[in-house]
Amino acid sequence: MAEVMNPILETGDRPQTAGELQNVHFAYRLKGKNYLKWYQLIKTILKGKGKVSRLTDNETDPKFKSWDEEDSIIMAWLWNSMIPKISDTCMFLKSTKEIWETVEETYSKAKDAAQIYDVKVKTVAAKQGNRSVTKYANQLKSLWMELDHYRVIKAKCSEDSAILKEYIEQDRVYDFLVGLNPEYDQVRIQILGKEKVLGLNEVVAIIRSEESRR
Numbered sequence: 271m272a273e274v275m276n277p278i279l280e281t282g283d284r285p286q287t288a289g290e291l292q293n294v295h296f297a298y299r300l301k302g303k304n305y306l307k308w309y310q311l312i313k314t315i316l317k318g319k320g321k322v323s324r325l326t327d328n329e330t331d332p333k334f335k336s337w338d339e340e341d342s343i344i345m346a347w348l349w350n351s352m353i354p355k356i357s358d359t360c361m362f363l364k365s366t367k368e369i370w371e372t373v374e375e376t377y378s379k380a381k382d383a384a385q386i387y388d389v390k391v392k393t394v395a396a397k398q399g400n401r402s403v404t405k406y407a408n409q410l411k412s413l414w415m416e417l418d419h420y421r422v423i424k425a426k427c428s429e430d431s432a433i434l435k436e437y438i439e440q441d442r443v444y445d446f447l448v449g450l451n452p453e454y455d456q457v458r459i460q461i462l463g464k465e466k467v468l469g470l471n472e473v474v475a476i477i478r479s480e481e482s483r484r
Contacts, residue, residue, distance in 0.1 A: 272430040301354040305377035306419055312351065319449070341366050381422055389417045397449045403481045407474045410446055440467045446474065454480060 271275040316322040324344050344366045349357040352373075359376075360369045379385045393413045398406040425431035447458050457480045461473055468476075 300356055300373070300377075302356065302377055305373070305379075305385055308351065309378070310376070312348070313438055325370040326367060328365070328367055334417045337472075347367060358384060378419075382422060385415065386420045389413055389420065393417070393445060398420065399453045403450075403474065406449065407446060410442070410449070439470055442470050443467055443473050450477065453484070 279300065281304055313322060314326065316325065321340070321344060345363075348369050349360065352360070354371070360372055363369050363372060393410065394411055396406070396413070401409075423434065425434055449463065450458060452476060457477065461468060461476065
């Protein structure tokens with residue numbers, strides 16, 4: 271995909287700050303449905319540049335001219351990370367924080383029942399087919415990460431949280447095993463016959479080892 275040009279580099283203002291961002295290359299722009307990956311990418315990059323606070327903090331002191339100038343640079347950078355159809359809706363917002371909150375409210379869909387249902391349908395339907403074990407496992411892991419975003423679950427204490435996490439891990443092991451091709455039936459039986467259900471990464475490693483052996 272062609273490199274996304276960054277308009278903030280053409281302004282000539284605050285070249286030091288602009289230079290910090292000029293080596294950032296986006297694999298994709300925000301299109302709507304790819305919000306989760308865009309969110310993670312933007313937040314991680316700005317955190318690495320020491321500027322993640324711009325996404326959540328306001329600055330009202332008029333003496334902070336440099337703060338306002340840097341915020342304008344990041345605003346332009348955010349616009350450039352979106353397709354025009356989306357950036358047009360944010361073009362007249364006044365700060366990085368406003369842009370971030372507007373996009374989050376529009377596209378995050380946290381706790382959206384329909385979105386959770388859609389991901390669950392994809393998870394249940396996932397089968398290995400003619401793919402490698404790694405590609406099949408990665409598809410499921412991507413779906414599970416998306417599900418964790420939409421289905422926000424908070425435990426009342428650390429002990430409950432640990433128990434819940436263990437149950438979720440077990441369910442994902444079962445989901446993974448269910449979608450494997452029939453040639454792994456024997457190793458699947460061995461895994462399920464163990465006294466304690468293994469962790470997902472360990473199970474994937476065992477199946478990959480069997481795949482390599484064959």
